[in-house]
Every structure is written in C-alpha cells, then in structure tokens.
Amino acid sequence: METTIAGYKINTTEDGYLTDFSQWTKEIGIELAKEQEIEMTDKHWEVVEFLQGKHKEDAALSIRGIKKSGVIDIKTFYALFPGGPLKKSTLIAGIPKPKSCI
Amino acid sequence: MKNLVILGSGTAGTMMANHLRPKLNKGEWNISIVDQYKTHYYQPGFLFLPFDTYTEEQVKKVGKKFIPKGVNYIQKKIEKILPEENKVELEDETLEYDILVVATGSKIAPDETEGLLGPLWKKDIFDFYTFEGALALRNKLREWEGGKLVVHITELPIKCPVAPLEFAFLADSYFKEKGMRDKVDITYVTPLDGAFTKPTCSTALSYLLEEKGIKLEPDFAIERVDNENKEIIDYADKTVPFDLLVTVPTNMGDEVIERSGMGDDLNFIPTHKHTLQSIENENVFVIGDATNVPASKAGSVAHFQAETLTDNILLYIKGYTLKEEFDGHANCFIETGDKKALLIDFNYVTEPVHGTFPFSKIGPLKLLKESVFNHWGKLAFRWIYWNMLLKGIAIPFVSRNMSFKGKVFDIKK
Numbered sequence: 001m002e003t004t005i006a007g008y009k010i011n012t013t014e015d016g017y018l019t020d021f022s023q024w025t026k027e028i029g030i031e032l033a034k035e036q037e038i039e040m041t042d043k044h045w046e047v048v049e050f051l052q053g054k055h056k057e058d059a060a061l062s063i064r065g066i067k068k069s070g071v072i073d074i075k076t077f078y079a080l081f082p083g084g085p086l087k088k089s090t091l092i093a094g095i096p097k098p099k100s101c102i
Numbered sequence: 103m104k105n106l107v108i109l110g111s112g113t114a115g116t117m118m119a120n121h122l123r124p125k126l127n128k129g130e131w132n133i134s135i136v137d138q139y140k141t142h143y144y145q146p147g148f149l150f151l152p153f154d155t156y157t158e159e160q161v162k163k164v165g166k167k168f169i170p171k172g173v174n175y176i177q178k179k180i181e182k183i184l185p186e187e188n189k190v191e192l193e194d195e196t197l198e199y200d201i202l203v204v205a206t207g208s209k210i211a212p213d214e215t216e217g218l219l220g221p222l223w224k225k226d227i228f229d230f231y232t233f234e235g236a237l238a239l240r241n242k243l244r245e246w247e248g249g250k251l252v253v254h255i256t257e258l259p260i261k262c263p264v265a266p267l268e269f270a271f272l273a274d275s276y277f278k279e280k281g282m283r284d285k286v287d288i289t290y291v292t293p294l295d296g297a298f299t300k301p302t303c304s305t306a307l308s309y310l311l312e313e314k315g316i317k318l319e320p321d322f323a324i325e326r327v328d329n330e331n332k333e334i335i336d337y338a339d340k341t342v343p344f345d346l347l348v349t350v351p352t353n354m355g356d357e358v359i360e361r362s363g364m365g366d367d368l369n370f371i372p373t374h375k376h377t378l379q380s381i382e383n384e385n386v387f388v389i390g391d392a393t394n395v396p397a398s399k400a401g402s403v404a405h406f407q408a409e410t411l412t413d414n415i416l417l418y419i420k421g422y423t424l425k426e427e428f429d430g431h432a433n434c435f436i437e438t439g440d441k442k443a444l445l446i447d448f449n450y451v452t453e454p455v456h457g458t459f460p461f462s463k464i465g466p467l468k469l470l471k472e473s474v475f476n477h478w479g480k481l482a483f484r485w486i487y488w489n490m491l492l493k494g495i496a497i498p499f500v501s502r503n504m505s506f507k508g509k510v511f512d513i514k515k
Contacts (some may be wrong), residue, residue: 086322
C-alpha cells in the first residue's frame with residue numbers, strides 16, 4: 001500500500017515495512033522510529049546501517065548475526081529497540097523483517 | 103582424465119552423482135563422491151518418528167545403494183578443502199579436482215546455546231533433527247504423562263523451517279488420540295514475530311493454532327536454558343517454563359567448511375543464488391543446505407537446484423556463461439495433524455499462493471489449504487524420495503522453476 005511519511009511517498013506492506021528499499025531515506029527512518037517511540041541515536045544508526053549492509057548482501061538476519069558482528073551486544077540491542085529488536089530495527093531500516101517460509 | 107569431486111552423499115550430493123554420471127563422458131571424467139557415513143537417512147521422516155508413525159527402518163537405508171555405477175564412492179572423513187590448490191584432504195589421502203561440488207549439508211549445533219546440553223538434555227530436552235534425537239523423543243513420548251510441552255526454534259535459518267510447527271500440530275493429534283490432550287499444554291516459541299510470517303500464510307492459516315489450542319510465544323530470542331528451574335530465558339529476560347522441551351537448536355554448516363575457511367558465521371558457503379557457483383572460486387559449486395542462498399533448506403529445494411546445477415556444470419565445462427536460473431523454488435507438504443496436510447509452493451520473490459498443483463484447476467493437490475489428499479501426498483513422498491528423487495529422476499509435471507499456472511494471487515481475508 002502507498003503512504004506518505006516525512007513528505008515522501010512510500011510503498012509498504014500491511015504491517016508497515018517498506019517494500020522497496022530504494023525509497024528509504026534517513027528522514028523516513030527517523031519518522032518510522034518515532035512511530036515505535038524510539039528516538040534515534042548514533043548507536044541506533046550504526047545498527048541500522050549494519051542491517052542494511054546485510055540486506056544488500058542477501059544475508060539472513062538473526063540475533064546471532066548481530067551478536068557476532070561486534071556492532072552491539074544483545075542486551076544493548078534490546079535496550080535500543082525494546083520489545084522485538086529485530087522486527088523494529090528492520091522496520092526503521094526500510095528492509096523486510098526476518099521471515100520463515102510460511 | 104579430469105576429476106569431478108562431490109563432497110557429501112546426502113540428498114543433494116547423491117542427486118548430483120546421479121545427474122552427472124550419464125552426462126559426463128566416462129573416458130574424460132572421473133566422478134568421486136565422499137562421505138564418511140554409511141547410512142542415508144530420509145530426514146523428513148524424523149518428524150514422524152517421535153509419534154510412532156514411522157519405524158526406524160522406514161527412514162534409513164544403506165547409502166551405497168543410491169550411488170550410480172561408474173562413480174567412485176569414498177567412505178572417508180573430509181579433513182579440509184584447499185580451494186586455491188584444487189585439492190581436498192581426506193583422512194589418509196588427497197584428492198585433486200577440476201570441479202568441486204560441495205553438498206555437506208547442515209546440522210544442529212546445540213552447544214551454541216548455554217545450558218542446552220545440560221543435565222536435562224535427552225531427559226526432558228530433545229531435538230528431532232537427528233535420528234538419535236527423534237528416537238529418544240519417541241521413547242520419552244511413549245511414557246510421558248503430560249505437562250507443559252514447549253516446541254521451540256532457537257534461530258533461523260533452520261533446515262525445513264516448517265518442521266517445528268508441524269511437530270506442534272502432530273503433537274496435538276498424538277495426545278488427542280492417546281486420550282490425554284487435556285493433560286498437555288502446548289506452547290510454540292519462535293524468534294520471529296509469529297508462527298506464520300508471510301502475509302498470505304498468516305491470513306490463510308492463523309486459525310490453525312487457535313483451533314488446536316496451541317499457545318504462541320513470538321519474538322523470543324533464547325539466551326539460555328535454566329536446567330534447575332526448567333525454563334528457557336530470552337535476552338529480554340522473558341521466561342517460558344517447560345516440563346518437556348522440544349527444541350530446534352542453531353543449524354550450522356559442516357565443520358569442514360569452517361576448517362577450510364570457506365563459510366560465513368554459520369559455516370554456510372557464500373553462493374550465487376541463481377547459478378549456484380561459489381562466490382570465491384569459479385570451479386567450486388555449492389548445493390542444498392550447505393549454501394547461504396536465501397532459499398529454504400529443504401529436499402525439494404535441493405532437487406530443483408540439482409537440475410539447474412547440472413546444466414551449469416555442463417556449461418562451465420564448455421566455457422559458456424552460466425544460466426542464472428534457480429529461482430529459490432520450494433515445494434513443501436506441511437502436516438497439520440488429524441491426517442491432513444497443506445502444500446505450499448513459493449520462490450525467492452513469490453509468497454505461497456492458493457490454487458491447485460501440479461495441474462491448473464485439476465490439482466489433485468491443493469495449495470495453502472488443508473486436505474486429506476495432501477496428507478497422503480506427504481506420506482507417498484517417502485517412496486518418491488527413495489525411488490525417484492535420489493536417483494535424479496524428474497518428478498512428472500513439477501518444474502524446476504516455479505510455475506504460475508493454476509495459482510491464485512489475490513488472497514482475500
């Protein structure tokens with residue numbers, strides 16, 4: 001579905017994930033974060049950029065991957081994106097949430 | 103003579119040996135396949151072992167039976183792959199290759215989670231992704247008197263991502279049949295945000311959990327198992343208590359990939375997702391669970407990959423450009439219990455859809471919908487696996503790439 005955020009027109013899934021990463025901008029990220037009641041800091045952006053890099057490589061995203069990356073430890077990851085850090089950080093990063101095959 | 107070496111004689115490796123031998127001139131090409139284990143397991147059968155649906159004998163055969171004549175079958179441990187030197191070190195010899203096919207699969211790594219291999223392992227905590235684990239769980243279930251059953255996924259990717267959900271559905275049926283469903287509380291714990299994560303599936307299938315009285319604990323990223331208090335704890339300090347924990351531990355590629363420095367964090371080999379050539383070495387190809395491609399780790403995927411990879415190896419030998427053909431196609435039966443099953447068909451970009459399979463409008467199988475016929479299909483598949491799939495015989499009317507005939511793309515709520 002099409003929606004407007006931070007003045008940009010974007011296409012999203014029903015649960016709000018961008019369907020086309022090329023539409024993503026930092027301003028959109030900030031707005032999406034606000035909707036999750038998250039105020040973006042440098043550490044948040046570092047995680048978001050790491051995830052976007054992984055997405056470009058087609059690599060699977062997992063909590064374990066985050067832990068191994070050295071970008072952040074898991075407790076901090078949960079503190080930055082409370083209540084489902086991977087689904088919230090991917091939403092803000094403009095990339096699909098981790099999925100299973102059904 | 104030139105040498106083509108296949109590492110691993112599981113589903114993918116065995117299929118490749120069967121595809122390639124008739125297509126490569128015997129005067130020009132030696133084909134060798136290496137695997138230290140003698141037994142070939144029908145891994146989809148591990149889901150049924152715990153519930154006494156299949157016997158041990160139905161899920162294992164001697165691997166040698168499936169290796170074609172004219173292929174050199176080497177039962178030795180693989181120590182290390184040396185891709186820069188085109189060599190593979192085995193326990194007591196070194197093989198040289200012109201082309202290498204890596205089909206070393208994936209397996210569980212329970213030691214990756216703190217406390218999983220503690221005092222309760224194989225007493226109250228089980229896996230069903232190994233033959234031994236599934237058998238031990240069968241013996242436990244035969245005498246279990248009920249309590250809190252927790253079915254749990256540690257993290258993705260895992261082999262056959264729907265198997266844990268199928269396990270929960272089959273457990274519901276199993277305890278109903280035993281007349282003790284009221285004594286069992288089933289909870290499904292997943293690191294994802296739901297049991298069904300693709301919109302088409304959550305719309306069509308979310309009724310299943312409710313119908314079967316299975317509780318859902320989403321967004322649960324396990325940190326450790328507390329053996330003393332019998333609970334699993336996640337990074338957000340959420341806890342889920344259990345009497346019986348059936349877990350799918352972290353899945354990783356074989357250690358030989360790590361020893362050879364060819365894998366990612368999980369020992370999966372970076373592989374081109376459409377050609378199946380390894381990213382690092384042009385004469386190394388990767389198939390099945392050993393790759394890092396974003397397709398499901400499933401036998402049907404290996405089957406479709408094998409067809410594309412065979413063509414690409416022949417193209418590579420002739421010096422032609424490889425086909426960027428593999429589309430992530432997967433085709434899986436999903437047991438939903440009560441002798442019914444679903445069938446899903448999808449690829450890298452298209453989510454599971456409604457419709458009929460393999461024939462437009464006729465079926466006889468129904469996609470994304472429970473049916474008794476689908477359940478028979480799943481059970482019949484064991485015969486297809488042993489008699490057709492491993493031998494590289496194409497399944498009639500099922501193509502390597504996903505077909506869009508007879509499928510409906512507008513799922514209504």
